Amino acid sequence: MFGKIKPMDKSRRTFIGHSLMGAALAVSIPSIVSAATKRGAAAAKIKIEPNDVILFQGDSITDAGRDKENQAPNNNRALGNGYAFLAAADLLHQHAAKQLSIFNKGISGNKVHQLDERWDEDCIRIKPNILSILIGVNDYWHMFNGKYDGTIQVYRDDYRKLLDRTLTAFPHVKLVIGEPFAVNNVKAVTDAWFPAFDEYRHTALEIANEYKAAFIPYQRVFNEASKHVSPAYWTTDGVHTTLAGAKLMAEAWLRVVK
């Protein structure tokens, strides 16, 4: 379904390749992430370099109960209990000599415009070399349940504005864009979400291509995983992850940043 989206070039963003494309069927659980992320000859990879500053941004899925008073990099409590913590632990182990600084500034409930409101404090000030963003499920969900009047066009415009602003400050920042995901038939997520929610996924991919960002196909990862073990094993409510689901996300993320 992603094949129809044409990447638009931004000449200043040429150092990362194209996003991951193509579907895959996995046959065993440990290979799900591999199968779901490795297809696509032009799969974007980001290579960890010495002194990289890595920032995870997003909503509750990224937040994962982090200690918001703690400003230290690489800190257990400051990184929460989710995929950002798990990915950080792996990076700090695999790249021990590289003096990485890893931060998580996800905040529960956030939509794109709320990232924008706190961007000076929670992104620009941190000066990331690698910026990973997962945002969008609340842009849909809060609209769906009548708490927000944003549309898909607002999501797209807000996301572009946020990235343009980021690239003005850091022209060479390496971007990772996570696909918003929703696992159907688990508590909060029902047939009524679709196909409208899919537009948010497609838009995130479209933007990843447009900005030459690496793209993490979380929806595909959860879909594949849910073919093998019950969806409720991976997500508590269709939106938030269990620990197994957080690990699935971290593994997908680490396929792209290594």
Add this chain to the structure above:
Amino acid sequence: MFGKIKPMDKSRRTFIGHSLMGAALAVSIPSIVSAATKRGAAAAKIKIEPNDVILFQGDSITDAGRDKENQAPNNNRALGNGYAFLAAADLLHQHAAKQLSIFNKGISGNKVHQLDERWDEDCIRIKPNILSILIGVNDYWHMFNGKYDGTIQVYRDDYRKLLDRTLTAFPHVKLVIGEPFAVNNVKAVTDAWFPAFDEYRHTALEIANEYKAAFIPYQRVFNEASKHVSPAYWTTDGVHTTLAGAKLMAEAWLRVVK
């Protein structure tokens, strides 16, 4: 230094092999854990089986800020922010279809006798198939700083009593015993700790052999890691881990339980 300890057989405990033995030099950080744990032909391994109930027990290193109100298995908050959480995430991902139940009941400050005091509630009630214990640094440390009058003989006797009690309740439980460790020249840990502290490490190995437990040589893992990257990268104070150190421990643990 471990080679002189002779394992004593307990006939009821024959299903796990001998503990990991032998020293190793690692040449790169990701291979440290591998090098530090794989030597020894009779390396004990525990194979994860469907419906296994896995319990992590110990002191603050295991506790790692876990939510003690949360009694759910496999729960992000209940598992803390340390090696138990990281190991659990990996097991739940690698063995997704096996319906594992993973608990962390470590409590900060605990010595062996304090595990014993809460064993009915925090072990027997949980009915573990796999029981992982890391205890001993406080048995030494609190004695060293005058807050406790236990000796190495008390540690040994208390540890055996705890395991005998456990095996009476669960004759087939698979035991994992972690080596107490202390990283010299980082804050709390100084030359004054040695060689007295080493006796606690040796005793833990002796007991692991006696009870046919798998043994995780954490001291060797931290020693090897500290040859490559500053000790302070792996531990905050010589006793507690950074996130990188927690990952190092989880990787060592996962070499033995898989």
